[in-house]
Amino acid sequence: MQRRDFLKDSCRICMLGAMGATAINIAGCSPSVGNAMAGNNALSPEVIDNSVQIPLSLFDKLPVHIISPKKYAYEVAVEKQPDGTYKALLLKCTHFANQLQPSATGFSCNLHGSRFNKEGSVIKGPAAQPLKQLQTSISQQNLLISLIK
């Protein structure tokens, strides 16, 4: 494993803990948890008509997942909210469009140091705008996420 991959995976673990997944014993994680955190096995759905779909069952045991849509420049953080709705944040820095990394408190940019909380609000600049929230909808047993071109 490359150092960068190790750090990326480690940050994902920290983010999941910060987002309320600490109650889950890592040793007892379901395969989807491992998939969400492991770079090589990350959820990577096909992009069809500028959207992706993921099974709702993924959220049965873990409320947050990072997905990497195939042939799409950015990852997306998807979290099931306590009210049963879903929130999808585009992990694209609003400063100069760098891919963000999960951090202990949300997401961080390694280009100029901006940080965002798990809701996507800026907690440290130079970025001034919150993360883009992607539109979601439910179709049968899947969550559809509309991507931004």
Ligand code: FES
């Ligand atoms: S591109 Fe993220 S802080 Fe500049």
